[in-house]
Amino acid sequence: MGKTVAIVNQKGGVGKTTSAVNLAACLGYAGQKVLLVDIDPQGNATSGLGYNKKSVQKSTYDLIINGTDAQEILCETRFRNLDLLPANMSLAGAELELVMAENREARLKTGLAMLKAKYDFIFLDCPPALGLLTLNALNCADTLIVPIQCEYFALEGLSQLMNTVRQIKRLYNPLLELEGVLLTMYDGRLNLTQQVVNEVKKFFPQKVFASVIPRNVRLSEAPSYGEPVIYYDKGSNGSLAYLRLAQEFLKKNKKI
Numbered sequence: 001m002g003k004t005v006a007i008v009n010q011k012g013g014v015g016k017t018t019s020a021v022n023l024a025a026c027l028g029y030a031g032q033k034v035l036l037v038d039i040d041p042q043g044n045a046t047s048g049l050g051y052n053k054k055s056v057q058k059s060t061y062d063l064i065i066n067g068t069d070a071q072e073i074l075c076e077t078r079f080r081n082l083d084l085l086p087a088n089m090s091l092a093g094a095e096l097e098l099v100m101a102e103n104r105e106a107r108l109k110t111g112l113a114m115l116k117a118k119y120d121f122i123f124l125d126c127p128p129a130l131g132l133l134t135l136n137a138l139n140c141a142d143t144l145i146v147p148i149q150c151e152y153f154a155l156e157g158l159s160q161l162m163n164t165v166r167q168i169k170r171l172y173n174p175l176l177e178l179e180g181v182l183l184t185m186y187d188g189r190l191n192l193t194q195q196v197v198n199e200v201k202k203f204f205p206q207k208v209f210a211s212v213i214p215r216n217v218r219l220s221e222a223p224s225y226g227e228p229v230i231y232y233d234k235g236s237n238g239s240l241a242y243l244r245l246a247q248e249f250l251k252k253n254k255k256i
Contacts, residue, residue, distance in 0.1 A: 002119035006141035012128035015184035020125035021048040025228030026246035028081035032120040038087035045125040046086040050226030061090035063111040098132040108136035143179035150193045186212040211245040
């Protein structure tokens with residue numbers, strides 16, 4: 001039975017989608033069977049794997065709102081062991097439609113139930129908001145990864161996120177746990193970076209990944225070519241960082 005991991009931060013621009021795409025691709029490259037589920041209306045994980053969001057006929061909107069069979073939406077990507085449930089612009093209206101929907105917090109969990117046995121890991125790329133789509137992801141997930149950028153406002157909003165996680169544990173998903181906190185946009189030359197690292201470790205003792213993700217030009221370029229960085233430039237610092245993270249993740253999950 002596959003483990004489901006939500007990648008969540010209500011703050012935008014923290015490397016959430018970059019981490020979802022590249023961790024999923026590196027785990028697939030390492031031999032794990034992986035599914036990436038794009039539930040962000042921006043659809044950046046979808047385009048980051050080479051799909052045109054405007055051309056996607058069926059998406060996670062249909063899974064969540066219309067109850068469409070996940071197999072009808074599933075895309076086999078050209079990357080090793082990596083499948084995708086894509087997003088398109090329809091998903092932008094899902095938040096409003098979910099407000100009045102029956103069983104609104106469990107739509108994603110119900111939709112993905114039949115796929116869990118097919119995969120080692122399922123990653124959920126969440127929107128940068130604590131709305132009903134993120135609620136669905138956290139209700140569905142076994143664990144969550146929180147990317148945090150090494151910048152001045154890094155911890156802003158994290159108390160709110162963790163309060164939301166506690167509420168979801170209490171009301172819907174008592175087994176939900178924090179997989180880890182991932183430091184992104186890391187530059188070890190800056191004093192500020194070390195200050196942020198120390199603050200994050202105080203806020204999340206024993207839960208910060210040892211692997212950090214640096215600022216890297218290749219990481220920024222890869223999405224415009226529709227490729228994870230390991231396929232775009234395997235020797236780049238960004239690629240090596242996500243490969244290290246994948247190994248740490250596998251070790252933590254006793255897959256090594």
